[in-house]
Structures are given as C-alpha cells and as structure tokens.
Amino acid sequence: MTRALSGIQPTGDTHLGNYLGAVRHWVADQDVHDSYYCIVDLHALTIPRDPGQLRAKTLETAMILLAAGLDPARCTLFVQSQVPEHTELSWLLECVASMGELRRMTQFKDKTAKGGETEARVGLFTYPVLQAADILIYDADLVPVGEDQRQHLELCRDLALRFNHRYGDTFVVPEALIRPLGAKIQDLQEPARKMSKSSESPQGTLLVLDPPDVMRRKIRRAVTDPGTEVRFDPEGKPGVSNLVQILAVATGRPPAEVAASYDQYGPLKNDAAEAVVELLLPLQERYRELAGDPKRTAAILEEGAAKAQRVASATLARAKDAVGLLPRGRVVG
Numbered sequence: 001m002t003r004a005l006s007g008i009q010p011t012g013d014t015h016l017g018n019y020l021g022a023v024r025h026w027v028a029d030q031d032v033h034d035s036y037y038c039i040v041d042l043h044a045l046t047i048p049r050d051p052g053q054l055r056a057k058t059l060e061t062a063m064i065l066l067a068a069g070l071d072p073a074r075c076t077l078f079v080q081s082q083v084p085e086h087t088e089l090s091w092l093l094e095c096v097a098s099m100g101e102l103r104r105m106t107q108f109k110d111k112t113a114k115g116g117e118t119e120a121r122v123g124l125f126t127y128p129v130l131q132a133a134d135i136l137i138y139d140a141d142l143v144p145v146g147e148d149q150r151q152h153l154e155l156c157r158d159l160a161l162r163f164n165h166r167y168g169d170t171f172v173v174p175e176a177l178i179r180p181l182g183a184k185i186q187d188l189q190e191p192a193r194k195m196s197k198s199s200e201s202p203q204g205t206l207l208v209l210d211p212p213d214v215m216r217r218k219i220r221r222a223v224t225d226p227g228t229e230v231r232f233d234p235e236g237k238p239g240v241s242n243l244v245q246i247l248a249v250a251t252g253r254p255p256a257e258v259a260a261s262y263d264q265y266g267p268l269k270n271d272a273a274e275a276v277v278e279l280l281l282p283l284q285e286r287y288r289e290l291a292g293d294p295k296r297t298a299a300i301l302e303e304g305a306a307k308a309q310r311v312a313s314a315t316l317a318r319a320k321d322a323v324g325l326l327p328r329g330r331v332v333g
C-alpha cells in the first residue's frame with residue numbers, strides 16, 4: 001500500500017481552501033493509502049502566537065479533522081510536537097539544504113516582504129526543511145496538498161535526492177498530489193489572492209465553522225468581475241471562476257458545465273452559498289459533538305503519536321546511521 005502524509009497548521013481558523021484543497025481528499029484517501037495526517041504545531045511557532053491560543057487551536061484543528069471524517073481506525077492522526085523525531089531529522093536535513101535554495105522559497109519571501117528579513121524568526125527561514133522532515137520521516141510516497149505547497153514539495157524531493165546521493169539510499173522520494181480542482185481557492189474579497197489563514201480580509205475567508213448565515217453573507221458579498229457573463233476563466237474572470245469552482249467542487253460537477261448553467265452572477269452566488277452550507281453542515285454538527293468531550297480527541301492524538309513514532313524512530317535511526325552518528329548502546333572496544 002502506498003503511504004500518504006500531509007499536514008495542516010493549527011493557526012487561525014480552518015477555511016474553505018484548506019477543506020477543498022486538502023482535508024476532503026485526506027478523508028477520501030484513508031482507505032486508498034496508508035495515511036498519516038499531522039497537525040503541525042511547531043510550524044505555527046514561526047510567527048508570534050499566544051501559548052494558550054496555540055494549545056486551544058491545536059485541539060480545535062484535530063476536532064475539525066475528525067469532524068470532517070478522518071477516522072483514527074483508518075488513518076494516523078497526530079500532533080507534530082508529540083513526535084520529537086521530526087525536529088531531529090530536520091537538523092540532519094538542514095545540514096544538506098543550502099541557504100540559496102531556502103531563500104528562493106516564495107512563502108518566505110512573501111512573509112518577510114513587509115517587515116524585512118532582519119526581524120524574521122530563523123524558523124520561518126528553515127520552515128520548509130522541517131516540512132521535508134515531516135514527510136521523509138514516514139517514507140511517504142504521496143503528499144496530498146493544495147497548489148501553494150508545490151514549491152515546498154519540490155524542495156523536499158531535492159533534499160531527499162541529495163541526501164540519498166551523498167549518504168546512500170535512505171529516503172523514499174515523495175510526490176506531491178495536487179488535484180486539479182479545488183487546489184487553489186481564492187479570497188472572496190480579493191480574488192487575485194489565495195484564501196489564507198493569515199489574510200487580513202475576514203470577509204474574504206470562509207471558515208468551516210462559520211455559522212450558515214455568515215457563510216451565505218460572505219459568498220453573496222464576494223467580489224465578482226466586470227460584465228455579467230458567467231464563464232470559467234480563472235485568469236480573465238477570477239472572482240466568478242472562484243465561485244464556479246467552489247460550486248463545482250461542492251457538487252461534484254465539472255466547472256465548465258456549472259458555468260454554462262448560469263447567465264447571471266446572483267443565482268450563481270445563491271447556489272454556491274447553499275452548496276457550501278450543505279457541504280459543511282454535517283462537519284459542524286460532528287464538531288459540536290466532539291467539542292463536548294475534548295479528552296476523547298486528546299486520547300486519539302496520543303494514540304496517533306505513539307503509532308507515528310514507531311515509524312518515525314526507525315527512519316531517524318536509518319538517517320543517523322547513514323550520516324555517521326554513533327548509535328547509543330553499542331559496546332565499544
């Protein structure tokens with residue numbers, strides 16, 4: 001069975017882009033691949049976070065993933081910091097990565113564009129190396145992600161290939177699994193930008209836990225494009241195409257067919273809003289049940305970490321041995 005691994009940050013709130021670009025595929029993939037899903041709390045520390053908030057959001061993110069349909073009997077769901085092998089492998093990979101290739105990462109460039117590099121945390125720079133460790137430590141074949149992670153995945157492959165070349169075959173070289181539809185959901189207010197947890201436009205970010213009326217309002221107020229024609233053309237008509245894409249993914253129809261059934265923006269918006277509400281309501285109901293018993297989720301995460309750690313520690317031992325670190329417990333002399 002092929003193995004899949006993916007991760008999500010427990011920062012901000014989980015939004016429609018996360019759900020359509022990643023989480024719904026994780027749910028569908030559980031029976032197809034040996035699946036590992038990780039809540040990457042260490043990645044969240046690369047920008048300032050309130051400790052209490054981080055703890056609460058980590059548990060909330062786990063509940064959202066369970067509510068979306070991840071089933072601990074069919075996948076391994078865990079929190080990154082509870083498997084400390086990730087950070088140890090990250091160091092070995094940092095000693096294989098170059099400053100130049102990390103400097104080329106567009107997410108680092110974007111995130112330091114405003115404040116400059118001087119004040120940026122070193123962790124923001126080395127972030128993609130830890131991400132590579134998350135993946136390589138599970139011998140993952142596939143990494144289901146949205147479009148914005150493509151460059152990080154290419155770096156991960158480069159690091160795996162370089163490590164294998166230098167130290168002998170150690171890591172599986174993974175492939176990004178980016179589905180054509182839903183991999184790039186745009187901000188509802190600024191359709192030229194991706195929907196993002198760190199967005200400054202709360203009206204443009206539809207959260208999976210938004211009450212139905214809020215979801216409807218956000219979609220009805222979505223910025224559209226000049227003219228009245230509805231067509232699927234992400235370059236020429238980014239606002240309308242985003243709504244068409246959302247409706248297409250939510251209803252499982254091809255976007256061109258969805259676009260062809262509308263000749264005005266209003267009905268498209270109404271139908272997109274209803275489809276999203278219908279898609280997310282079951283998740284919200286299950287979330288409310290889970291939120292009533294946080295200990296249950298914490299226990300699921302503990303079990304997930306124990307299972308993940310068994311795989312991670314074996315890969316880490318292999319990598320340490322490959323680079324020449326002296327194993328403990330070996331009698332010398």
Ligand code: TYM
Nearest residue numbers: 006007008009017018021022131145146183184185194195
């Ligand atoms: P994060 O937390 O930003 O996003 C989680 C997943 O959601 C996808 N996504 C989107 N898909 C479509 N449209 C959007 N607007 C949109 N926004 C986000 C992301 O592509 C991602 O799949 N660095 C990663 C977390 C990570 C990771 C990993 C992922 C850490 N280690 C190992 C895979 C493997 C991140 O910040 O994702």
